[in-house]
Amino acid sequence: GRPYRSHLRPACDACRRRKSRCTTTESSDACLMCQVHGSQCVFVDSDQSRRRKVPTPHGRASSYTESGGSNVDHDDTSISMAYSGETHTHNALSDGQSHHHGPAVLVDPGRPHASAITGSTEEASMSAMLAESGDSNTHIISPAIVDDNEELDSYLSSNPAVGIRRITRTSSTSTNIGPSSRRVLFNTVLKKPLGIHARQSLAASKLEVIEKLLEPHGTVLIDLHTSFRRTYSEHKDRLSPALLSNLYANAMTYWNNSPQLRSCHPPDHRFIWVQANEALHSELFLSPGISTVISIILNVHGRPSTSMFGNGGMVGTAVALSNSLGLNRDCSAWDISPGEKALRSRIWSIVVLMDRWTSLAYGTPLLIHRAQYDVPVPSKEQLAQPNASIAQYAGLSIFLAMLTLTDVLSHYLENVYCISRTSPIDRPPTSSFHLETLLTDWEDSLEDDIRRLVIRGNDLDRAGSGNLRLSYLAVKLLLRRILCDTTNATTENEGAVQARLQTQRVAEEIVLLVQELSHSHLRGFWMPSNGFTLTSATLFLLRDALKTTNRTRNTSLKLAKDMMSSLQTHRVNDSWDLADDCLSNCTDMTDRIEAGRTFESPGMIESQYFIDNNSLMFNDPVLGFASAFDFDLENFQWNETT
Template identity: 40%
Template sequence: MESGDERPYRSHTKPACLPCRRRKSRCKIEPHTEACLMCRAHGTDCTFPNGRAKATSHKRHSTETAPRVPHPALRTPMAGPSNGLLAVSPHFSNSQSQNLDTPLSLEADDDNPHILGPAVTGDNHVLADYLSNISGGQGIREIRPVEPGSSSSPVIFTKVQKRPLGLTVNSSPAMKNLETIEKLIEPWGPHLIELYLKKVNPCLPLLDETSFRAQYMNTKHRISPALLANLYAQSLTYWRHDPILSRERCPDSRFVWNLAIEASYSELHASAGISTIKSLLLDVGGRPTTSMTGNGVRLSSALSLCHSLGLNRNPLPWDIPQAEKHLRMKVWWSVLIHDRWSSLTYGTPPHIRRSQYDVPLPIPEYLSDWEYNRAANSVFIELMNLTDVLDHCLEHVYNIRIESQNPTRNLELDLNKWVDSLTGEIRKIIIRGSNLDIPGASNLRLAYLATRLLLRRIDLDRERQAQDPNPEAMANRTMEARRTAEDIVVLVQELGEAQLGDFWLPVAAFTFSSTVTFLIRCALETEQGAGLTESGSLRMASDFLDSLRSHQRNSEWDLADICLAQHSEVVERLLNSSPPVINSETNAEQHFFHDMAFVDDMFPSIWDTLQSI
C-alpha cells in the first residue's frame, strides 16, 4: 500500500507531473518539497497538468556515466513493479533511452540491481503479467528482455540491499582512509587524477574521462571514497616520471596502498557496487605487485560483483543510455584483461570462461574518448584482441581432462591470424618492435612476445612428451623458444625513459622472471658441454638482468624488482660454477656445484621473494 505522500503514476486523484508522464516514470512527491524526485534527479521543471504545482529544480552536474545523462548515483531509484523485478529490453532506440529513466541503477544509494539468470526470467514474466492484470496496469512497468526466437538468453534484474542489516549509512571507514591519503598527497590530489587520466585510462579505459573530470571538480563528494583512494595510489607509480611531481617528495606508496586496500575492503563489506569493482581493479592493476594471493582474492571479488550486476552480458540491445552500455563493457574488459594475464603469470586457471559471457570485443564506437585518445585506444583494442587469443592458450594449459577425440586447436594459427589482421602503426609495434612511443605500445609488444613464448614452450613440451621424440625437432623447438626469449631481452634493453614511465600491466614483472627461468633451463639442458661459463643462454640471462638492474637504479622501475630478487644470485653463481670434470673411468662429464643448497636456491619461492622486496 502506498503512503500518503506518494503520487502514483496515472492516478486520477493525484496525477503525475508532465515530465514524468513523458518519461513514463513514477512521480513521487516527498513532504515539504515542491518538485518530485524524478524532476529533481533530472533537473527538469516539475509542472502538473492543472497548473496547481510548479517548481524549478536545480540542475545537477553530469557524472562519470555520461556527460549528458545523470549518473545513477545521482538518480533516485525508480520504483519497479510490485514484485520488485525489472527486466531489460532491446526495443528502445538510443535517443529514446537517453530521455527515459534507466531500469538499471548501477549506483543507487541503498539498492543494487542483482541479475537473475535466464532460468527464472519466464516465471517472473508470468507473475508480472498477473500482477498487471489485477491492478489494472497501475504502477507496473514491465519491459520484455528479448523477442521470441532471439538467440540471446533473457535476463532480469531485482533490487537487493547494498548494506548489511544494521549498518548505518554514516559508517564510512573508507572515507577516513581517503582523508588520510589526501592529507599525505596534498596539494597534488587533482594533479594525480590528471596523471591517471593521461597515463593509464587511455591504455586501459575504466573511467569516462570527460565526465569523471567534471564530477571530480564539481561533485567530488559523490565519488566512491575507495575509488578515489585507489586512483591516488595507482597514480603514485608515475610520480617520478612527471616533470612537476618529480621535483617534489613522493609519499610512501606502500602506506598509501595499504590505506586504499582497506578502503576497498570496507566498501566491499558496507555498500558494494560498480565503484567497488573499479577500486578492486585499480588495486589489482596497481604497482608494485607484492601479493599474488591478495590480488587473486580481490579479482575474484570483483568478478563476483560483475556477475551479480550482469556485466558479463552484452548490454548493446538493452534500453539503457548509450554511455551506461559503454561503462558496463569497459569494466568487463578490464576484468578480462587482469584475469587472463594474471592467470598466465601467476600459474593459476582463469576465473572467467568464454562460454559464460557475451560482451563484444571493443571497437572505436564503444570508446567515448576515441577522438582524442585514438592512438592509445587503438593499442587497447588490440590488447583485448590478443587477450582473446591468449584465452585459447590458457584453455590448453589448464585443461586437466584432455579428450582424445577432439582435434587440438591450432594455437599458433590463432596468434598468426591476429598478427596478420594488424595494420598501420600497431603492426609496426608487433612486427618490428618500433613505434614504442605510442602510449601502451611497449606493454602490448611484451604481451605479444609473452604469448609467443608460451606457445613455443607448449610446442617444446609436446615434443618432449612424444612417444618417439625427434632430437632434431627438439633442438629446433628449443632454438625457436630461445629466440623469442631473446626478443624479450632486446625489448627491455632498448627501453628509454619514456617507455619506462609508460603504462604497463603489473604482471609484466613475472614475464621477465619466467623469461630468465627459461634461459637458465636452456643452459642447463642443452649448453653444459663446454661449461656453463660459455653458455649463450646464461650470458643472455645475465645481460637481461644487467638491463633490469640499470632501469631499477636509474628510473626506480619497480617491474624489475621481482626478477632481480629471484635470479640475480642464481645466474651469477651459475656463471662462476666450475667446468665439467671428466670421469677417467666412465669417460663421462660430472658437474660440480659448491654445495647442494645451491640446487634448492636455483628457483626460489616466489612467495619468499615477494616478502623481501
C-alpha cells in the same frame, strides 16, 4: 533491561535500535556510540518517536524496511532487459544513488530511445554508475527462472513495503525474442548486511587520510588519468571513496611524470596503498557495486604488485561482482544511454583482460570462460571520447590490439589448464598448426603500424606500445613452451632441440627489448603482470644454460646475465618496479650457475644444480605452465610538457 533515558534528552535513532546508552558530548554532534560504530547520529522528533507503529503482516523483511527505511532506495527497482530494446529505465543499472522513495515506474512506451538523450544526461548516467552506491543494487537473476516471471508477475506486488525482492514485467515483445538464456532479468537486493546502518563508512575516512597526505597535489595527481579528469572535477562528491582512494594510490606510481609533482617530495606510497586497501575492503563489505569492480582493477593492477594471494582473491571477487551486475551480458540493444553501454563494455573487457593476464602471471586457471559471456570486443568508435585527440586515438589502437591479443592468450591458457582426464572430447585442439595459426592470424589482423610495432619493436614511443610489445612476446613465449613440451613428448631428440632453440629465440627477443628501453619508455604504462614475463624468460634461459655442453660459449647464460644487468640498471636509475620479481628470484641463481661453469666441468655442473633446475619449474608459473595492469589502457596519456 533497556538503558534509562530521560524524556528531556531522548536517545538517537541508532542507539534506540541498538538499545544502548546514548551519551553526547559538547565537542561532537554525534553520540559516543555512533562515533564508535561509524553510524549516522540522528535525533528524531520526540512526538514522532512516540507515535504508535502499526504492525505489518510482512514479516522480517517489511519490518527491516520500516525501521531502516532510509537504508533502502526504492527507486532501484528490479528491471528486465530484453534484446528488443524495450526495457525499464536505465537508472536502475547504476549503483543505486537515489534520493526518492516510491513504487517502481515502468518506461513510457512513447519515451524517446536512449540514443536521443542529451550529452549532459549521458554524463549524468555515467557518473551515477561510478557514484558511491546506496543501500540497494540490481542483481542479475538466473536465466533458468526468467520465464517464471511471465507466469508469476501478476501475483507479485510492486509495493516497496512488501520487501526487498520485487520483479516487474518485461515488455510484451520480449517473450518472442528467443530462449530464456537470451533475456536478462534483474531484481533489487540490499547490499549491506542486515543490521548495518552506517552512513559514515570506513572507506570515506581512509579517503580523507589519503587526500590529507596528498594536499595540495591531489588534483594534479588525478590529471595524470586524463580520461577521468572530467568525471572527477564535476562529480567528485558523488564518487565512491574506495574508487578515489585506489585511483590516488594507482596514480602515485606516475608521480615523477608530472612536471608539477616531480619537484615535490611524494608521500609514502606504501602507506597510501594500505589506506586504499582498507577502503576497498570496507566497500566490499558494505556497498559493493560497479565502482567496486573498477576499484579492484585499479588495486590489483596497481604498482608495485606485492601480494599474489591477495590479488588473486580480488580478481575472483571482481569476476563474481561483474557477473552479478550483468556486465558479462551484451548490452548493445538495451534501452540505456550510449555512455553506459560503452562504460559497461569497457569494464567487462578489462575484467577479462585482468583474468587472463593474472592467470598467466600467477599460474592459476581462468575464472572467466568464453562460453559464459557474450560481450563483443568494443570498437574504437565506442571507446573514443568526444573530441578525442590524435594521441588518444593512437592509444585506443594499442588498447584494442591488447584486447584481441588477450583473446589469443585465453586459447593458450585453456590448453594449459585443461587437466581433466575424464572428458577427452572436451579438450581444446592441441595441434601445433592450430596453436601457431591463432597467433599468426592475430598478427595479420593488425593495422600496419601496430603490426610493425609488435613484430619488430618499432615506434615504442607511443603510449602503451612497450607494454604491448612485451605482452606479445609473453604470449609467443608461452606458445613456444607449449610446443616445446608437445615436441618433447612426441618426437625424437632433433625435433626437441629445434623447439628449444625457437623458445630461446623468443626469450632473447625479450632480453633485447629490455635492453633497448629508454627512460621515457620505463616511465610509461606497464602491466605489472609483465614483471612475471621477465622472470619466466630468465628462468628458461637459466634452465637452458644448465643443459649447454659448450664450455667456451653459453648463449643462454650470457642472455640471462644481460637481462639481470639491464634490469638492475632500470631499477636503480628509473625505479622500474617490474624488475623486482626477476631480480629477487634470479640474481643469486645466475651468479651460482656462472660460478659453477667457471670452476666445474659441464657434467659436474648439471649434477650440482639438479635440485635448482627442478626448482625453476616451481618458481616459474609459465614453465609448468603459466607468466597486475592498470586501468584505462585506451586513454592512458600523460599530461606532460618537456
